[in-house]
Amino acid sequence: MPSDPVFAGLRPRLLRLAYRMLGSVADAEDVVQDAYLRWQASDRAAVRQPAAMLRTIVTRLCLNELKSARRRRETYVGPWLPEPIVEDGESDSGDDITLPLMIALERLSPLERAAFLLHDIFGMSFDEVARAVDREPAACRKLASRARDHIRSARPRFAVAKEHGLEIATAFFAASRGGDVDRLRTLLADDVTASTDGGGRVPASPRPLIGIAEVMARHVELAAEFRRQPSLLIRYAMIDGLPGFVSVEGGGIVQTTALQIEADRIVAIYITRNPDKLRHLGDSRRQ
Structure with a gap:
């Protein structure tokens, strides 16, 4: 952790900028660490606006990183989702990016x-x-x-209140894991989509599921899997501004599920289970 008080005060905002630019917590931390080293090597006494200088450094480092990141994503297996930021309390992101x-x-x-x-x-x-x-x-x-x-x-067109969103997430978890297909259907919009990011590392749908028929068919299949290997709910939380939950699924796979909700119906389901994208969550089973 940087000991420089100026940098330490700006670090959370620099991390948010880098994460928004890159969609990766690990890459954002690397960029901010690189910015810190450059800040330490500069003539800090001559810098009149440290925040502006550091934002510029982080932005340019991110622009460089995006070139290689885009090449990596061209060969990514299955749907790509950003690394999830899980917020248990009130969001401190300072923006409305979901x-x-x-x-x-x-x-x-x-x-x-x-x-x-x-x-x-x-x-x-x-x-x-x-x-x-x-x-x-x-x-x-x-x-x-x-x-x-x-x-x-x-x-976001119709922002759902956090408490109400988490109530819907609770109902979704209960219906999907309990095999209550009738209840599950009432929670989903007709044009619902579901995207699962496994990155080729763990089992996941190779393409997004589109429409309630496809999403329901998949959950009917999953119901049998949930009966054999029940999900372990870790906690409900806001995930990149959307209500959802963290769980441990069959085979000990940790995943986050985020729900986009409009007019009290789930219009999109975003599941991240690529273990490379969940390392920053630590051992979720202990939380």
């Missing part, structure tokens, strides 16, 4: 992603954004505008 929006950010170019996040989410002026990404302010305005157009449909 998991669907994180997924939508993947469709942007690295510069569009940076311009949108820095200006729209982290409140930087376009002059500051321009210095961070080494572009003209006018170009950054266009980048952010294009980003908004691309991701408009992914912004």
